Amino acid sequence: MDLYQQNILDYYRHPRCNQKITEANYSAEVSNPLCGDRIEIYLQTSGDKIKQAVWQGEGCVLSLAAADMLAEYLQNKSLTAIDTIDKDWIIKTLGVNPSPSRLKCALLPLEALKKSLANN
Amino acid sequence: MKYQLGKTLKEEFPIFIHHRDLVFLDNAASCQKPKVVLEAMDKLYRTSYANVHRGVYSISEAATNMYEESRVMVAKFINAKTEAEVIFTRNATEALNVAAFSVAELLQPGDEVLLTQLEHHASLVPWQMAAKKHQLKLNFIPVNSEGRLELENIDKIITPRTKVLAITAMSNVTGTVTELDVLIPKAKAAGAIVIIDAAQAVQHLPLDVQALGCDLLAFSGHKIFGPSGVGVLWGKLDLLQKLEPFEYGGNMISEVSYATASFAEPPAKFEAGTPPIAEVIGLGAAIKFVQEIGSEAILEYENDLTAYGLEQLKKVPGLRLIGPADQHLRGPVFAFVMEGVHPHDIASILDGGHCAMPLHKRFGIPATTRASFTIYNSEEDVGALVAGLNKARQLLVM
Ligand SMILES: Cc1ncc(COP(=O)(O)O)c(C=O)c1O
Numbered sequence: 001m002d003l004y005q006q007n008i009l010d011y012y013r014h015p016r017c018n019q020k021i022t023e024a025n026y027s028a029e030v031s032n033p034l035c036g037d038r039i040e041i042y043l044q045t046s047g048d049k050i051k052q053a054v055w056q057g058e059g060c061v062l063s064l065a066a067a068d069m070l071a072e073y074l075q076n077k078s079l080t081a082i083d084t085i086d087k088d089w090i091i092k093t094l095g096v097n098p099s100p101s102r103l104k105c106a107l108l109p110l111e112a113l114k115k116s117l118a119n120n
Numbered sequence: 121m122k123y124q125l126g127k128t129l130k131e132e133f134p135i136f137i138h139h140r141d142l143v144f145l146d147n148a149a150s151c152q153k154p155k156v157v158l159e160a161m162d163k164l165y166r167t168s169y170a171n172v173h174r175g176v177y178s179i180s181e182a183a184t185n186m187y188e189e190s191r192v193m194v195a196k197f198i199n200a201k202t203e204a205e206v207i208f209t210r211n212a213t214e215a216l217n218v219a220a221f222s223v224a225e226l227l228q229p230g231d232e233v234l235l236t237q238l239e240h241h242a243s244l245v246p247w248q249m250a251a252k253k254h255q256l257k258l259n260f261i262p263v264n265s266e267g268r269l270e271l272e273n274i275d276k277i278i279t280p281r282t283k284v285l286a287i288t289a290m291s292n293v294t295g296t297v298t299e300l301d302v303l304i305p306k307a308k309a310a311g312a313i314v315i316i317d318a319a320q321a322v323q324h325l326p327l328d329v330q331a332l333g334c335d336l337l338a339f340s341g342h343k344i345f346g347p348s349g350v351g352v353l354w355g356k357l358d359l360l361q362k363l364e365p366f367e368y369g370g371n372m373i374s375e376v377s378y379a380t381a382s383f384a385e386p387p388a389k390f391e392a393g394t395p396p397i398a399e400v401i402g403l404g405a406a407i408k409f410v411q412e413i414g415s416e417a418i419l420e421y422e423n424d425l426t427a428y429g430l431e432q433l434k435k436v437p438g439l440r441l442i443g444p445a446d447q448h449l450r451g452p453v454f455a456f457v458m459e460g461v462h463p464h465d466i467a468s469i470l471d472g473g474h475c476a477m478p479l480h481k482r483f484g485i486p487a488t489t490r491a492s493f494t495i496y497n498s499e500e501d502v503g504a505l506v507a508g509l510n511k512a513r514q515l516l517v518m
Contacts, residue, residue, distance in 0.1 A: 003468055004515055012516070035464055035487045060462035061516065105464055 003096050008065045015064065017054045017071035028116035029057075030108055037063050037105060041071070041112040048078045055112075060105050062098060067109035069093050074113075082117060085110060122412050125421040126498035132409075133496060134158065143475045143504045148292050148320060148453050148492030150342045153406070157346060160405035161398045172397055173371055173388075187397055190404030191387070197407045198337065199328040200354055207353040207360075207390040208400050212319035213242040215338035215353035216286075218390060219315045220246035222363040223284060223336070226313075229255035231283040234312070236298065237263040238291040243317040247286060261287075261303075267294030267443040267450075271302065278306045285314045289321035293490065294443030295426075295453030297325065304333045313359070319343055323494060324422055324451040326415035335359050341399060346406035350399035353390065360386035367392040418495055425493055426452045429502050436509050438517065442488060452493035458509065460517040463487040469515065470508035477505075 024042035031038035037059030044052040053074035055067040070085070073093070090106055091097050098106055123129055130136035132154045135144075144152060170180035172187045188203075195203040209215040224247075227233075233247050237260050251258050261277060262270040278285070285307035290297050300316070307314050314334040318327055322339040329337055336359070341350040355363070365372055365383055369392040373381045383389045410418070426447040433441055438459035444450045458466060466489045467477055477491050491505050 002472060004465075009515065035462075037462075037464075058462075060464035060468075062464070102464065102468060 003062065003098055003102065005096055007095060008061060011065040011068045012061045015068040017068055017075075018056065018064075019054045020056050021052060021054055026116040026119065028112050028119050030112040030115060032059075032104065032108060035060070035105070037108055039063060039067050039109045039112045041067070041109065041116050043074070043116060045079060048080065050074050050077050050079060050081075055109060059108065062094070062102055063105040063108045066090055066094060066106045067112075070109050070113060079117070082113060085113070121414075121417065123409075125413065125417065125495045127496075127500060129496040132156070136496070139474070141474045143473075143497075143501045145470075145475055145477045145491040145493065145497070145501065145505060147323065147494040147497070148343075148490065149478060150348065151323065151345055151494050152496070153347065153402075154345055154409050156409050157402045157405045161347065161402040164398050164401050169398070171394055183397060186401045186404070187395070190400045190407075193404045193407045193411075194352055194354075197327075197411060198354055199330050201330065202357060204386055205354055205357050205360065207355070207387040208395050209338075209351040209353050209390075210349060210396065211342070211351040212317065212338045212340040213351070215351045216242050216315070216317060217246045218353055218366040219336045219338060219355075220250045220286070222366055223313055223315065224250035224254050224256065225364050226362070227254055227256055227283050230257065230281075232257045232259055232279075232281045233284040233286060234259045234261065234278065234282050234307070235286050236261040236269055236288065238267070238269070238288055238294070238296060238298065239286070240288060240292055240317060240319065242319070243286055243288060243315075247284075263296075266445065267291065267296045269296070269298055271299060274303070274306065278303075278310050278312070280310055282307065282310050282312045285312050286317070287315070288317040288319075289327075290318075290324060290451050290453075291443075292320045292453065293455050293488075295320075295450035295455075295492075296444055297321075297449055297451065300332055300334075308333055320451065320453070325419060329354055341403040341406065344403075344406055345409060346403035347396075347399040349396045350403050352403075355386070357386060360390070365389050365392070369393045371395075413495065421495065422452050422493070423447050425497065425499070425502070426450060428499050429454055429491075429493065429505075432502050432506050433509075436506060436513070438513060439509065452497070453490065454492070455488045455490045457488050458512065461512050463489045465516055466509065466512050469512040470505070473504060473508045473511070475501075475504055475508050 026043035029040040039057035053071040133152045135152050168179045168182035170183045172184040191203045191206045194206045264270050316334045316337040318339040322344045336355045342348040372392040374384045375382050442455040
C-alpha cells in the first residue's frame with residue numbers, strides 16, 4: 001500500500017500542533033537512535049482536561065504525521081482518553097497499515113505520550 | 121565470455137525471474153544467488169548428502185570430495201599457496217573473530233593493534249574485546265571527509281610497537297577501496313600480522329593473497345553469490361600452525377584421551393564440528409561462476425557503472441553523496457542523504473518502485489540511505505534509483 005496518502009502528506013507538510021510550550025505539565029521525549037527519529041510531546045492540562053497538546057522533533061513522514069494527528073486529537077480531551085489510544089487507533093487514524101519496520105516510526109509519538117504520563 | 125554482465129545476467133538468477141521488475145540495490149548486505157549455486161546444493165542433497173570426513177561409505181566420500189573441491193577452488197580464487205590455508209567458517213564475522221582472538225593469544229600486554237575508522241563492527245568489536253582481555257592498545261588510521269584513509273602521518277602511526285594491522289579492503293558504507301598496497305608492506309616491515317576484512321571486496325575486486333602479502337583474510341560466501349551460512353578464513357600456513365584453535369570438538373583433533381587431546385593440522389584444526397556442508401559446496405559453485413566471468417571483467421564493468429552512478433546521482437538536487445568522488449577509489453556502493461527527506465521515506469518510496477535498499481548509520485549523520493550495485497545491475501537500475509529519488513523529492517520537499 002502507498003504510505004504517502006494525501007492526508008498523511010498534508011499533516012506532514014502543514015502540521016497543526018508542531019510547537020513547544022513552556023507551561024506543559026506533562027512532557028517526554030523518545031528517540032530511535034538507529035534512524036535518528038526523535039519526538040517530544042508536551043501537554044498542558046487543567047484538572048483532567050488537556051488544554052493544549054503539542055509536539056516537536058524530527059523524523060520521517062510517518063512519525064511526524066502521526067505526532068501531529070495525535071496532538072490534534074488530544075486537544076480538549078480528558079487525560080483518561082489517552083488510555084484508549086493504542087496501535088490500532090494510530091493505524092486507523094493514519095488510514096494506512098505500515099509494514100512492521102515502518103509501524104515503529106508511526107508508534108513513536110504514542111510512546112512519547114504514554115511516557116509523558118508516566119514521567120509525571 | 122560465457123556470461124554477459126548487467127541486465128542479461130539477471131536471467132541466471134531465479135529471483136529475478138520470480139520478480140521480473142525487482143531492482144535489487146542491497147548487494148553490499150547480501151547478494152542474490154545464481155541458479156548454478158542452487159543447483160549444486162540441491163544436487164548434493166538429492167544425490168550424495170552425508171556428513172563429511174567420516175564415512176568410508178560412498179556417499180560420504182562423494183560429499184567429502186565435493187566439499188574439498190570447494191576448498192581447492194577457494195584457494196585458487198584467492199591464490200593461496202595450498203588449500204590447507206583455507207578454513208571454512210560460518211561467515212566473515214566468525215572468521216574475523218577467530219583471527220582476532222587467536223592472534224591476540226600471541227600478543228603481550230601493551231602491544232598495539234592498528235585498525236581504521238572505516239572498519240565494520242565485525243572487524244572492530246572482536247579487537248575491542250581482545251584488547252580488554254590482553255591489555256592491548258587500539259589505534260586507528262583516521263578517515264577524512266571524503267571517506268578516504270588519512271595517510272599523511274602513517275609513518276608515525278605504524279611503528280615497531282604495531283603488532284597487528286586489521287583493515288578492511290573495501291568499506292561497506294562509503295565503498296572506499298583502502299590503500300592495501302601501501303599499508304601492508306609498511307605493516308610487514310614493522311613486523312605486524314596483517315588481517316584483511318575482504319567481506320565487501322570479494323564481490324568487487326580481484327584478491328590475490330600472495331600479491332597482497334597479508335597474513336589472514338576473511339570473507340563471507342553470501343556476498344559473493346554463494347549461500348549464507350558459510351565464510352572463509354584464509355591464513356598463511358605457518359601462522360595457522362602457530363595459532364591456538366578457536367573452538368574445540370570433533371573433526372579438529374588428532375588424538376583424544378579422557379585427560380587431553382592433540383589437534384589436527386590446519387585447516388581441520390579450525391573446523392570443529394559438522395561444517396555447513398551444502399553451503400560450502402554452494403560457495404564452490406559461486407566461485408566457479410565468478411571465475412567464469414573473471415575478476416578483471418567485473419572490475420571493469422563495475423568501474424563504469426560506478427562512474428555512471430556518481431554522475432547521475434550528482435544531478436539529483438539536494439543529494440549529498442558520502443565517499444570518494446573518483447570511481448577508481450571506490451566500489452559501486454553509494455551512501456547518501458537527501459536534504460529534507462528522511463532515509464525511511466526514501467527507502468519506502470523506492471520500495472514502492474521495486475527498488476530494494478536499506479538505511480545505514482554512519483559519519484555522525486543519524487541515518488543514511490545506501491544503494492549498492494553489483495554485476496547484475498545496470499545503468500537502467502541507476503535510472504530507477506534516480507527516478508525514485510526524484511519522486512521522493514517531489515512528494516516531500518516543500
Ligand atoms: C566490510 C564488512 N566486514 C564484515 C562484514 C560481516 O559479514 P557477515 O555478516 O557476513 O559476517 C560485512 C557485512 O556486512 C562487511 O560489509
